[in-house]
Amino acid sequence: MMLALTSNHLKQALIWSCAVAALCSLLFVLYGRAPNAPKAPTGYIVQVLSRQNEADARAAFKALQSKFPSVLGSRAPLIKRADLGDKGIYYRAIVGPFDTAATASEFCTDLKSAGGQCVIQRDY
Helix, strand or coil, X not given: CCCCCCHHHHHHHHHHHHHHHHHHHHHHHHHCCCCCCCCCCCEEEXXXXXXXXXXHHHHXXXXXXXXXXXXXXXXXXXXXXXXXXXXXXXXXXXXXXECXXXXXXXXXXXXXXXXXXXXXXXXX
């Protein structure tokens, strides 16, 4: 059996290809990169704790805010899910972003001086 391509089939294929190309172009304009391209680092973040479930991570961050109000009191955490393979899933409480490594380091030093712990990371 032979499939006959009509001008309608060709028009539909052309319309779909243009739609896909337009969508890709729009995504590139909106995000400044190809849709599947790795995201470039935008600054620095500071991880202040990690727990095995999200609710515990949020509660632990609130406890840290109470313990270190001068450093964490005005900060809102970002809770990031991290899959550590065999070790399991963890939820990290992150603060930031910081524009430079120096400002992230200054924040981390202030938290450590108050008795807390932290890890500086690139923000992706």
